[in-house]
Amino acid sequence: MQSVFHGPVYVVKDNIDTDQIIPAQYLTLVPTIADEYEKLGSYAMCGLPDSLYPTRFVESGQLDSRFPIIVGGRNFGCGSSREHAPIALGSAGTRIVIAESFARIFFRNSVATGELYPCECTDRLCEALETGETISVDIDACTITQAGTGKVFSFKPLGEVRPVVDAGGLFNFARKAGMIPA
Amino acid sequence: MTLTEKILARAADKPNVQAGENVWVKADILMTHDVCGPGTIGVFKREFGATAKVWDRKKIVIIPDHYIFTADSMSNRNVDILREFVKEQGLPYFYDVIDDPDGKWVFDATQGLLKKQYGANFAGVCHTALPQKGHTRPGEILFGTDSHTCMAGAFNQFATGIGNTDAGFVMGTGRLLLKVPETMHFRLEGELRPGVMAKDIILHCIGEIGFDGATYRALQFDGPGATSLSMDDRMTVANMAIEAGGKNAIFEFDAKTQAFVDQRCRANGTKENYEPVERDSEERFVYETTIDLSRLEPTVACHPDPGRRKLAKEMPDTKLDRAYMGSCTGGKTSDFLEFARILRGKKVIIDTFGVPATPEIVRDLQTTLWDDTSVWDILVNAGVKMTENASCSACLGGPVDTFGRMNTPLKCISATNRNFPGRMGHKESQVFLASPATVAASALTGHITDPRDYLG
Numbered sequence: 207m208q209s210v211f212h213g214p215v216y217v218v219k220d221n222i223d224t225d226q227i228i229p230a231q232y233l234t235l236v237p238t239i240a241d242e243y244e245k246l247g248s249y250a251m252c253g254l255p256d257s258l259y260p261t262r263f264v265e266s267g268q269l270d271s272r273f274p275i276i277v278g279g280r281n282f283g284c285g286s287s288r289e290h291a292p293i294a295l296g297s298a299g300t301r302i303v304i305a306e307s308f309a310r311i312f313f314r315n316s317v318a319t320g321e322l323y324p325c326e327c328t329d330r331l332c333e334a335l336e337t338g339e340t341i342s343v344d345i346d347a348c349t350i351t352q353a354g355t356g357k358v359f360s361f362k363p364l365g366e367v368r369p370v371v372d373a374g375g376l377f378n379f380a381r382k383a384g385m386i387p388a
Numbered sequence: 389m390t391l392t393e394k395i396l397a398r399a400a401d402k403p404n405v406q407a408g409e410n411v412w413v414k415a416d417i418l419m420t421h422d423v424c425g426p427g428t429i430g431v432f433k434r435e436f437g438a439t440a441k442v443w444d445r446k447k448i449v450i451i452p453d454h455y456i457f458t459a460d461s462m463s464n465r466n467v468d469i470l471r472e473f474v475k476e477q478g479l480p481y482f483y484d485v486i487d488d489p490d491g492k493w494v495f496d497a498t499q500g501l502l503k504k505q506y507g508a509n510f511a512g513v514c515h516t517a518l519p520q521k522g523h524t525r526p527g528e529i530l531f532g533t534d535s536h537t538c539m540a541g542a543f544n545q546f547a548t549g550i551g552n553t554d555a556g557f558v559m560g561t562g563r564l565l566l567k568v569p570e571t572m573h574f575r576l577e578g579e580l581r582p583g584v585m586a587k588d589i590i591l592h593c594i595g596e597i598g599f600d601g602a603t604y605r606a607l608q609f610d611g612p613g614a615t616s617l618s619m620d621d622r623m624t625v626a627n628m629a630i631e632a633g634g635k636n637a638i639f640e641f642d643a644k645t646q647a648f649v650d651q652r653c654r655a656n657g658t659k660e661n662y663e664p665v666e667r668d669s670e671e672r673f674v675y676e677t678t679i680d681l682s683r684l685e686p687t688v689a690c691h692p693d694p695g696r697r698k699l700a701k702e703m704p705d706t707k708l709d710r711a712y713m714g715s716c717t718g719g720k721t722s723d724f725l726e727f728a729r730i731l732r733g734k735k736v737i738i739d740t741f742g743v744p745a746t747p748e749i750v751r752d753l754q755t756t757l758w759d760d761t762s763v764w765d766i767l768v769n770a771g772v773k774m775t776e777n778a779s780c781s782a783c784l785g786g787p788v789d790t791f792g793r794m795n796t797p798l799k800c801i802s803a804t805n806r807n808f809p810g811r812m813g814h815k816e817s818q819v820f821l822a823s824p825a826t827v828a829a830s831a832l833t834g835h836i837t838d839p840r841d842y843l844g
Contacts, residue, residue, distance in 0.1 A: 221599065221693055223808035229815070230785040233423045234455060234462035236469070237552065238430025253810045281600040284633060285808055286784070287535040289427065289551035309633055310604050311535060315551035376553055377435045386561065 223285035247297030283312020296321025320375030424533035431556030483511035512746030512778035522656035526664035542622035576613025586621035595697025603633030714743030718803025
């Protein structure tokens with residue numbers, strides 16, 4: 207199981223709600239239909255106002271993002287219960303979202319789908335890091351290393367959430383654990 | 389235990405539960421709609437098999453309501469996916485847009501957006517339709533694939549929003565693993581003054597605790613002020629628990645709850661027995677406050693989040709392009725009556741849209757007469773663009789041809805529930821949340837206006 211993730215980071219601030227992660231007009235796409243799942247990724251984070259976030263998360267015409275890691279502030283994923291939100295990020299190729307806090311349903315949907323590791327950091331990383339710089343995230347050691355400076359930050363252990371995301375989501379985990387028939 | 393803990397303990401077959409504990413609970417109702425239903429069905433079939441049957445046909449309620457009156461072919465298709473699944477599973481509670489169970493839904497844009505294009509079974513916005521159609525009962529557990537599912541907490545039940553994967557799991561097993569939330573206690577005293585509405589209560593509360601102040605928590609509303617509120621008012625308050633990050637909201641059971649629920653279950657032929665929960669002498673709260681309703685004033689949540697509280701009277705400098713009435717939160721009959729009381733005999737001076745939450749509310753407004761004129765016509769005469777096509781409409785933006793959607797960067801005052809950037813369409817537009825009365829007064833002046841200036 208991969209435990210170290212390395213690459214450029216996309217940095218956003220507080221209260222990134224699900225309308226900014228995947229605007230409501232794209233919820234006509236059904237995530238369990240394979241080509242619609244792919245398309246959801248192409249719209250990931252396109253609801254961010256351009257005035258605040260001039261760098262696009264997914265370049266136009268692309269299906270995937272070049273950012274495997276997102277760093278946010280407080281209350282990441284607030285708003286609606288749409289599972290399209292973590293799925294759009296996962297479909298775009300993101301595996302890790304690090305934030306100071308998560309909205310409840312987004313956190314749960316990230317884990318239930320197995321799309322994302324939602325990591326809660328203690329420092330205000332969205333002020334310490336900049337979009338495009340390279341970081342390494344070690345989910346065993348619970349550390350984030352800034353490649354440019356070598357500076358190391360920590361996040362809270364994923365605890366019981368980790369094996370569910372490792373397994374690929376709630377159903378795979380429940381089968382492995384014998385909670386539902388294989 | 390708190391009201392929420394008591395319901396969860398019962399649903400988990402345990403004598404008691406504590407905040408923070410993870411418990412498996414039995415679901416009484418699973419509700420889904422056109423936006424998350426097709427994905428939930430997809431998860432259910434992928435995980436339980438193409439020929440799997442749902443855990444209990446009578447406990448699944450499917451209400452298409454989000455993207456209905458749009459020529460967007462994907463949206464129309466999603467309603468058809470629901471209809472196919474309902475037929476295959478033999479589900480009794482499906483509130484289809486069309487009457488023909490073998491038909492396909494195609495919105496006819498040439499007829500315009502105002503005149504109704506639905507059949508006899510259509511129920512409108514899920515959270516308002518659920519109680520109207522007899523699916524909310526005290527003491528029960530309701531899961532819905534929509535964050536405003538918490539609205540049903542008005543009926544003394546545990547109701548919360550979940551994602552497609554969790555909903556697919558419930559669809560197959562009837563169970564879900566939940567963390568018991570800590571409870572925040574809001575004791576309400578006194579009564580609302582004229583011009584102040586239930587919306588002002590919840591905007592005040594969210595302003596107090598912040599838009600993430602209730603994350604992972606239950607919000608319990610009780611006390612004499614809560615008893616004084618109508619069921620519509622309690623629904624408005626419970627609806628917006630999620631706007632502070634809350635898992636659920638809950639009110640006490642009383643004679644008003646009983647009268648509403650009994651009448652609706654009987655009229656619709658749904659399950660009539662239920663067991664409410666009452667307050668224990670010992671409850672552990674993580675936060676406690678008392679709110680005197682008589683001291684509240686018309687309140688606004690400013691762009692760009694529901695926690696940016698101001699008083700309407702402080703905001704005359706906020707010029708507006710548009711006013712919007714509708715949604716589960718602000719599109720009920722009582723909301724439109726307050727709205728009409730202020731607009732009666734006057735003219736709005738900015739674009740103003742009215743979207744009743746359900747067909748039943750459309751009928752209420754068209755048949756309620758004030759001096760021989762229907763409330764509907766009073767609103768039309770005041771210049772409000774009223775649509776009979778009850779749905780979520782522009783509350784959450786939706787496809788670009790959605791009625792009332794902001795396709796340019798406008799400023800809008802809205803009786804809806806959420807105002808993060810882009811919520812009602814254009815991502816540089818701005819939404820100010822307020823009560824129906826404040827929306828009405830502001831539509832008359834073109835800037836944010838305290839409705840008490842217009843009380844007759």
